[in-house]
Amino acid sequence: MPTPARRIGLLLVNLGTPDSPQTSDVRRYLNEFLTDGRVVDMPAAVRYPLFKGLVVPLRAPKSAKIYQELWDAERGSPLLFHGLDLKAAVQQALGDEYVVAFGMRYQKPSIETALTELRDAAVDRIVVLPLFPQYASASTGSVQEKVMDIVKDWWIVPSISFISSFADEPGFIASIVKRGKAEMAKGDYDHFVFSYHGIPERHVLKGSFKGYCQLGKCCNTYNKNNRYCYRAQCFATSRLLAEGLGLRDDQYTVTFQSRLQSRLRDPWLQPYTDEVLAEYPAKGIKKVLAFSPAFVADCLETTIEVGVEFKELFEEKGGEHWQLVPSLNSEPYWVEAVADMVRAN
Known part of the structure; x- marks a missing residue:
């Protein structure tokens, strides 16, 4: 049979x-x-x-x-x-x-x-x-x-x-790099932002392996001790994307968005995207290409928050061009x- x-x-x-x-x-x-x-x-x-x-x-x-x-x-x-x-x-x-x-x-x-x-x-x-x-x-x-x-x-x-x-899977990284290069081919940018959804700092600390995660330089490497640390994974993804896009360390910034509660009462992962981008124009950074590597499909946090609200804030502060790289969707x-x-x- x-x-x-x-x-x-x-x-x-x-x-x-x-x-x-x-x-x-x-x-x-x-x-x-x-x-x-x-x-x-x-x-x-x-x-x-x-x-x-x-x-x-x-x-x-x-x-x-x-x-x-x-x-x-x-x-x-x-x-x-x-x-x-x-x-x-x-x-x-x-x-x-x-x-x-x-x-x-x-x-x-x-x-x-x-x-x-x-x-x-x-x-x-x-x-x-x-x-x-x-x-x-x-x-x-x-x-x-x-x-x-x-x-x-x-x-x-x-x-x-x-x-x-x-976070470090080659096909995922290559897919975002492909999306990013398509946008980079359309014009020049002064700086690049990798904006991730924020979580409370306590969530990282609660999941810390034997106290390894300290919200600092511990995320500069990705290893067995921080394999499931959200912050470490965000930085690991960003390093791989920067490498694939040919960016130097000083050409990009890792930031966090979408915090729900007051940072004074309940701090979330930092730096905060909205605060960082508001300072760019005064530093001579007028053209920014933004990525949302925590999302694989367009949604409220990408299309509206990064694509519309952050763009408006950036331009209000004197920025000239803020461009969101589309999500992977079903490419x-x-x-x-x-x-x-x-x-x-």
Whole structure:
């Protein structure tokens, strides 16, 4: 009797998006996102009433206006349609031996729906790829926890492996370099910024291996002691990108954006992108090319925050040209890089 053909399931996961840019849907999304204990690491008795009762009701209408700027009239949320495009392209690249599913950590399509799709396809094992290049407990860690929470109730649990980070993966680096060089060919720039999503400093320190991470020069090298330090991974990615782009150390700066809370009360990773770029024009830096290497798909944090808000701030301070390098989305070379990562796992 012939052995049944084996199939591998691939679960691609991104952060999440509201169902629409309406305030009610944005509120629902923020409630799920900001009450995740890995995102806001407060006791539940404090976290839920604070965010559901105060922070989210105040934030949702403002965020809804921003999502309305981002929303595509025909396709909806960029994070969603780019994710679905990537799923289809990776499926084609991997072929029939694989079944590719796509889910969001928050809202729809859910991780549970995607895992059910793979279970119904009778895959022999599952590879989970959170689409966050640099590991953080608030992103990749949250996805891993959610996956395991779901499959614990399955009667039969197949082998499951996680690609926990790809901050220094050659295909990922080469894909961003290709994007960057395409923009660099269009004009000259005085400086280059690699802007990453920020996290509270305490998140780095909580995950520090035997106290190795100290938010300083410890991130100048990437080694077994800081392999899962978010800050160290951001600097490692930046060094590799600079090398691929042919940049000297003094030609680029690593910064952090999207902090949620007051830096005086709860410091986040520094330097802060908005503060750094505001000082550039006075230093003679008038043309800047900005990268968002923490994101592989266009979203609110790239298109709006870096592409629009930072551009406006830079120009207000006397800057002449601020250009965002587009995310990888479903570019063919990124699709092949994802396929290669999966094959290697």
